Each structure stands twice: as C-alpha cells, then as structure tokens.
Amino acid sequence: MIPQLRSRGVKADSSVLVLEQDHHAQSTIRKILSHQHLAVDVVSSAEDAFTHLASGSVDLLIAGFESSRNGLSGLGFVEKLREQYPHLPLIITSSVHDTETAVSVMxxxxxxxxxxxxxEVQLMDAVARALTHRFASKQQEDYQHSLVQAVTSRTQMLREALEELEQACDFTLEALGDALDLRDRETEGHSKRVTAYTIAMARAMGLSTQAVKVIARGAFLHDIGKMGIADSILLKPGPLTISERLEMNSHCERGYSILKKIPYLSEAAEIVYAHQERFDGSGYPRGLKGEEIHLGARIFAIADAMDAITSDRPYRSARSFDHARKEIAGGAGTQFDPVVVDVYMTIPNSFWQQIREDILQKHIQVGTMARALQA
Ligand SMILES: [Fe+2]
Incomplete structure (x- = not known):
C-alpha cells in the first residue's frame, strides 16, 4: 500500500528536484512522485541541479549518487550542497551496496x-519524512524570523520614545537656561549663546554625539546654582565684599548638588561644578588643573569668555570677535586648555558672529539647541 503524503501533512504542491542521469531511474522516480501530486523537475548534472536550486523554490532534492558525482569528486556534491543549502532535505539513491559509503553520505x-x-514504498516513506521535517523547520524559521521582526520593531519604537523623551528634557533644560538669563537681564541670551558655541567646538573636536549632548546640557545649566544666590548679591551693581564673593562662587557647587541627583544629568553636573576652573589651577571652587577639569568645562570656558568679551557690560561696550580671539589665544595654557584653543582658532569669527546674530534676532527660539542635538 502506498502511503499518501497529504495524509502525513505534506503539501500537494511541494517542489521536488530529481538529479538523475539514468533515464530508466528518472522515469521510475518521476512516475512514483507524480502519483502524489508533487511538482517534479528532473536534471541530469550536478551543475544543472545547483542552477535550479538557486531559484530557492525547491523543497526536496533526490539525487542519484553516481549522477551527483558528475564533475565533483567523491562526496564533494553533498559537501557543496550542505555548504550552500544547509537545511534542504536530501535523499540519495545509489547502486553502491556499501555501508561505509552510506554512513559517510548520512x-x-x-x-x-x-x-x-x-x-516505491521506501521512497515515499523517505519523501514523507524529509518534507515533514522540511516544513516543520520552515515553520520554526518563520516563527523565529517573525519574533526577530517583532523585537526589532519594538526596540525601534522604544528608541523613538526615548529620543522624544530626551528631546523633551532638553527643551526643558534650554527653557530653564533662558529663565536663568531672565533673572540677570545683563546676560540675556547668554545661556543659548554659550551652549551654541560649546556645541560647535565640541563637534569640531570630533566628540561623539552622546558626549556633545552631555556637554551641551552642562552648558545650558552652568549657572543653575545662581538660583540659590540672593538678588542683593547677584544683581549688586558695585564690587562684592569678600563674603559676598564667596557666596557668589558657591553657585558652582550649588548647581552640582542640584543636578548630581538626576541620573540623566549626573555627568553634565561635573561640567557645572568645574565651569569656573582655569587650566593652570587658579580657578574655583576646587582649583582643578589641566585634564582634572572635565573636557566639557574646558570647552565651555572658551565659549563663556568669548560671550563675555563680545557682550555689553555696564562698564564697557561689547568688543569684537577679533578681540576675543586675541584674548583667548593669550590665555592658552593659563586660563584655557591649549588643545581646545587650537580647535577654536580653526573656526572663523564670521561663524561665531552669525550664531550671535541669529540668537539676538530671535531666529533661534527655545528648542533650537535641543533639536540640533538630535540631528
Ligand atoms: Fe558661572
């Protein structure tokens, strides 16, 4: 009795490729398979078999051992087939009544x-086993593929949600920087400008996107500790007393204490803490030197000086970016990190001038810096 493949879960339109050069064997196999409504193609050389397999539509290969050796030595055909199609079921038919060969092929x-x-019965049993196994592994592969797709798409959704959240946080930080500027009218727009200058220098230094974001957040918030300084000191027109100066200088540590508790801002907090340090160790609050000072703070120091020099002060009017360039170059190695100064010197004054004008003319609104960070 011939086993019906369909009753064993094999699809009627399964595609079988037969590699057989012997005409009698070809017609025998074709006849047996056609009873089962399988789609059968026959080739007579290993080369033709590989050409046919390249279509990707073959579910099972039945290869005559002698025919498959045509052009390939020994077990070369099986080896090559397994390399290219590791999951394709393969039934070998052979006239070699030798256990060793059979074991090697298996x-x-x-x-x-x-x-x-x-x-006929043996062939159909073998075909049924091979195709059942083929479809089970195909289903498994499809399932794994759909799982991978689902994980990839959810990871992407999660990444987008995190990016939106991060951008929303950066909008808030930027607005906070603006609010701090408003308290001290003398420096309106200062936070935005120093942040823009800092981002430009950090990028020119070739820092990673993540590092630039951290540095920008430190720049947005560098003076956040001034929230805790009384107006009588912060807005005092005349010179400060020693105790007032100490109180004013505490804004670095106050800012650090506020931000350090927020994991998202903990590294930016280091920049806030160190933003008044000087490269030669003569700054405050800790008198850090050289690379002890966070790189972000070393970059920020140049941006801050550039903005101070090119902004109006009650006792003098704004000076040019040319003037700023000379002063900053003169401070290399003392106030500023000479490596960062070198990078700053490669950027033309017209670039800084353009940023300043854009911000003054309100072309750069709240969120511009945050959006630039996402780019
Ligand atoms: Fe400051």
Whole structure:
C-alpha cells in the first residue's frame, strides 16, 4: 500500500528536484512522485541541479549518487550542497551496496540513503519524512524570523520614545537656561549663546554625539546654582565684599548638588561644578588643573569668555570677535586648555558672529539647541 503524503501533512504542491542521469531511474522516480501530486523537475548534472536550486523554490532534492558525482569528486556534491543549502532535505539513491559509503553520505547531512532499484514504498516513506521535517523547520524559521521582526520593531519604537523623551528634557533644560538669563537681564541670551558655541567646538573636536549632548546640557545649566544666590548679591551693581564673593562662587557647587541627583544629568553636573576652573589651577571652587577639569568645562570656558568679551557690560561696550580671539589665544595654557584653543582658532569669527546674530534676532527660539542635538 502506498502511503499518501497529504495524509502525513505534506503539501500537494511541494517542489521536488530529481538529479538523475539514468533515464530508466528518472522515469521510475518521476512516475512514483507524480502519483502524489508533487511538482517534479528532473536534471541530469550536478551543475544543472545547483542552477535550479538557486531559484530557492525547491523543497526536496533526490539525487542519484553516481549522477551527483558528475564533475565533483567523491562526496564533494553533498559537501557543496550542505555548504550552500544547509537545511534542504536530501535523499540519495545509489547502486553502491556499501555501508561505509552510506554512513559517510548520512554523516555529511543526507536525510536518507536508498538503494537502487528504488522501491516505491521506501521512497515515499523517505519523501514523507524529509518534507515533514522540511516544513516543520520552515515553520520554526518563520516563527523565529517573525519574533526577530517583532523585537526589532519594538526596540525601534522604544528608541523613538526615548529620543522624544530626551528631546523633551532638553527643551526643558534650554527653557530653564533662558529663565536663568531672565533673572540677570545683563546676560540675556547668554545661556543659548554659550551652549551654541560649546556645541560647535565640541563637534569640531570630533566628540561623539552622546558626549556633545552631555556637554551641551552642562552648558545650558552652568549657572543653575545662581538660583540659590540672593538678588542683593547677584544683581549688586558695585564690587562684592569678600563674603559676598564667596557666596557668589558657591553657585558652582550649588548647581552640582542640584543636578548630581538626576541620573540623566549626573555627568553634565561635573561640567557645572568645574565651569569656573582655569587650566593652570587658579580657578574655583576646587582649583582643578589641566585634564582634572572635565573636557566639557574646558570647552565651555572658551565659549563663556568669548560671550563675555563680545557682550555689553555696564562698564564697557561689547568688543569684537577679533578681540576675543586675541584674548583667548593669550590665555592658552593659563586660563584655557591649549588643545581646545587650537580647535577654536580653526573656526572663523564670521561663524561665531552669525550664531550671535541669529540668537539676538530671535531666529533661534527655545528648542533650537535641543533639536540640533538630535540631528
Ligand atoms: Fe558661572
């Protein structure tokens, strides 16, 4: 009795490729398979078999061992097939009544080894096993593929949500920087300008996107500690007393204490803490030197000086970016990190001038810096 493949879960339109150069064997196999409504193609050389397999539509290969050796030595055909199509079921039919050959072929990944002349029941049993296994592994592969797709798409959604959240946080930080500027009218727009200058220098230094974001957040918030300084000191027109100066200088540490508790801003807090340090160790509050000072703070120091020099002060009017360039170059190695000064010197004054004008003319609104960070 011939086993019906459909009753064993095999699809009627399964595609079978037969590699057989012997005409009698070809017609025997074709006849047996056609009873089962399988789509059968026959080729007579290993080369033609590979050409056919390249279409990707073959579910099972039945190869005559002698025919498959055509052009390939020994077990070369099976080896090559396994390299290119590791999951394709392979039934070998052979006239070699030798156990060693059969074992070798099976070890190389053949699904079955049948002796000629092929018996119909044995062939259909082997075909049923091979195709059932093929579809089970295909289903498994499809399932794994759909799982990978689902994970990839959810990871992407999560990443986008995090990016939106991060951008929303940066909008808030930028607005906070603006609010701090408003308290001290003398420096309106200062936070935005120093942040823009700092971002430009950090990028020119080739820092990573993540590092630039951290540095920009430190720049937005560098004076956040001034929230805790009394107006009588912060807005005092005349010189400060020693105790007032100490109180004013505490804004670095106050800012650090506020931000350090927020994991998202903990590294930016280091920049806030160190933003008044000088490269030679003569700054405050800790008198840090050289690379002890966070790189972001060393970049910020140049941006801050550039903005101070090119902004009006009650006791003098704004000076040019040319003037700023000379002063900053003169401070290399003492106030400023000479490596960062070198990078700053490569950027033309017209670039800084343009940023300043854009901000003054309100072309750069709240969120512009935050959006630039996402780019
Ligand atoms: Fe400050």
């Amino acid at each position: 070890r190389q990944g053949a699904t079955d080894y049948l002796l000629n002349p092929v018996h």
